[in-house]
Amino acid sequence: MAKIKNATLGWIICSLAAVFYCYEYLLRIAPSFMVPELMQAFQANATEFGILSAFFYFVYTPMQIVVGLLSDLYGPRRILTVAIITCTIGSYLFSIADVLFVAAVGRALIGFGSAFAFVCILKLASSWLPQRFFALFVGLATMLGMIGAITQVTIFSSLVHTIGWKETIGIGTIVGVILIPLIWLIIRDQPKTEHYTKTKPQYRETFTGFLKILKKPQMWLNGVIACTMYLSLSLFAELWGIPFLSNVYGLSAKDAGLACSMVYLGWLIGSPLIGYISDILCQRRTPILLGCLLSAILISLIVYCPQMNIKLLHLLLFLFGLFSSCEILCFAISSENSPRHLVATASAFTNFLIMMGGFASQPLIGMILDAAWSGQTLNTIRVYSASSYQLSFAILPVAFLIGFILTFWLKETGNKTDKHTA
Numbered sequence: 527m528a529k530i531k532n533a534t535l536g537w538i539i540c541s542l543a544a545v546f547y548c549y550e551y552l553l554r555i556a557p558s559f560m561v562p563e564l565m566q567a568f569q570a571n572a573t574e575f576g577i578l579s580a581f582f583y584f585v586y587t588p589m590q591i592v593v594g595l596l597s598d599l600y601g602p603r604r605i606l607t608v609a610i611i612t613c614t615i616g617s618y619l620f621s622i623a624d625v626l627f628v629a630a631v632g633r634a635l636i637g638f639g640s641a642f643a644f645v646c647i648l649k650l651a652s653s654w655l656p657q658r659f660f661a662l663f664v665g666l667a668t669m670l671g672m673i674g675a676i677t678q679v680t681i682f683s684s685l686v687h688t689i690g691w692k693e694t695i696g697i698g699t700i701v702g703v704i705l706i707p708l709i710w711l712i713i714r715d716q717p718k719t720e721h722y723t724k725t726k727p728q729y730r731e732t733f734t735g736f737l738k739i740l741k742k743p744q745m746w747l748n749g750v751i752a753c754t755m756y757l758s759l760s761l762f763a764e765l766w767g768i769p770f771l772s773n774v775y776g777l778s779a780k781d782a783g784l785a786c787s788m789v790y791l792g793w794l795i796g797s798p799l800i801g802y803i804s805d806i807l808c809q810r811r812t813p814i815l816l817g818c819l820l821s822a823i824l825i826s827l828i829v830y831c832p833q834m835n836i837k838l839l840h841l842l843l844f845l846f847g848l849f850s851s852c853e854i855l856c857f858a859i860s861s862e863n864s865p866r867h868l869v870a871t872a873s874a875f876t877n878f879l880i881m882m883g884g885f886a887s888q889p890l891i892g893m894i895l896d897a898a899w900s901g902q903t904l905n906t907i908r909v910y911s912a913s914s915y916q917l918s919f920a921i922l923p924v925a926f927l928i929g930f931i932l933t934f935w936l937k938e939t940g941n942k943t944d945k946h947t948a
Contacts, residue, residue: 535714536654542712543647544667546606548674549705550613550640552682553698554582555675555764556620559683559783560691565907567691568626572899572908576892579765581630583885585637587878591736593645594874598732598867601715602646609646610709612639614702621695644877648857649870653716658805661858665801668854672794675763676787683783735868739875744863747936749879752856754929755818757922758825758846760884763789766891770919774832774912775839788840792847797854810855810862810940815933817852822926824849829919832912850926853880862939887921894918 557564557579565575597605616635623629644667651663685694739745762770763786771782804813824846828839857873864872898914 536650536717539713540647540650540654540663540667542708543602543606543643543650544670546610546705546709547643547647547667548670549610549698549701550636550643551671552674552677552701553613553617553636554640556682556695556698558763558765558768558786559779560686560694561769562779562907563686563691564629566905568629569906570626572892572895572910573889574626574892576765576889578626578630578633580885580888581633582637582640583760583881583888585634586641587881587885589638589641590645590874590878590881593641594871595732595736597642597646597649597870597874602642602649602870603710603713603715605642606646606713607706607710609639609642610702610706612636614639614699614706617695617699617702621692621699623692645870645874648861648873650713650715652861652866652869660861661801661805661855662798663801664854664857665796665798665851668797668851669794672790672797675790676794680784680787683780732868732871735865736871736875739864739868739872742863744937745860745872745875746879747932748856748859748863749876751814751818751929751932751936752853752876752880753883754925754932755814755821755850755853755856756880757883757887757925758789758821758850759793760881761887761891762786762825762919762922763847764884765888766915766919769910770829770915771839773910774829774915777836781836785836785839785843788843789847792844792849793851794847796848796851800852801854801858804855804858804940808940809938810859811933811936811938813852814855814936815930817849818926818930818933820849821846822923822930825919825926826923829916829922856880859936859939883925890921891918 557575561575564570564578568574568578570578593605612635616632616637616639618632619635620629620632623632647667648664651660651667655663682694682697685697767786767789768779768782771777771785772779775782775785777785800813800817804810824842827834828842828846834842856876860872860876861869895910895914895918896908898917899908899910900914902909902911
């Protein structure tokens, strides 16, 4: 009876943590569907806008190392409570910003709070759920994030035009206020079984374990591969996808948002499905290989064949998201390469390498666009040509091919039936 009770409570706790991930993801991608409004409000060019959005990653990315250590040392409950408070404050600052600096501070605070979300989910899942459900739950949690993204694109993008971008972000602040007490009251660090003993944080052991992780070439290789695959979201869907589709395919902002949501839909379906199939087959490496190769082909067709009709475009974007969602298996690999007490640290290190893609690529796309800008403007906003977008988006197929090649050196870990060993 106690085991059943713990199992039920575990799914509730992990699901609530996943809801926070959904919320922070909603805040993360907010700039993607209000590009013209933000550029006009702050009189920003593409480089400045890219930097503003990337302020999230400027804080989120380096925080990953600290997040893993803190989660392993102090547990997810207190960490997540502080995280949701910080996200809410950041959302509020962004919603009242009249100058670029204040908006950047808001994005930085959102990045700080969001840094804890996914890592704490993995920590809770490793503590509360059987290992055989780990990859599946990572997929389900990612699915919730994609639901948040689709909600943004389909509902909140309409609100931007109806009530304004500040008021729309303000709704996110209200959601954060509601989540704060729920996180604190429901989340628990680990089951209180007969084997449970409360111990003080083992600082030396945790830091020594972190150094061991840094010395593992497979951890670096796994993180870089995951980084290339996550560009489908951090570079395309989260920021530049909508303006790309508007300029290259001539779609309206609404239609471009709908088309871009197909990438999120692909991740939504692919994440739990691929996690489940991978767990059943005990295979991580082969799905990643196929995911990288097919994603490279699909994004090449999307970027360089803009004559296709809208239905075919939607299909290719959906498949692009579906196959690139194989990235979630990299977290299973990092978990299987690490002892139980260092799951959060290992996952955070993997996430650190993944987020380096958004950290570098979001401003880089803006810089390439500004370098190729012909001087055309509309309502004081720079207008970039289709060829400029196609030039800058060459980063995507190249990155996926790099991931494909690197995967040949990645060792299979999916045949482990027992939980991590030291």
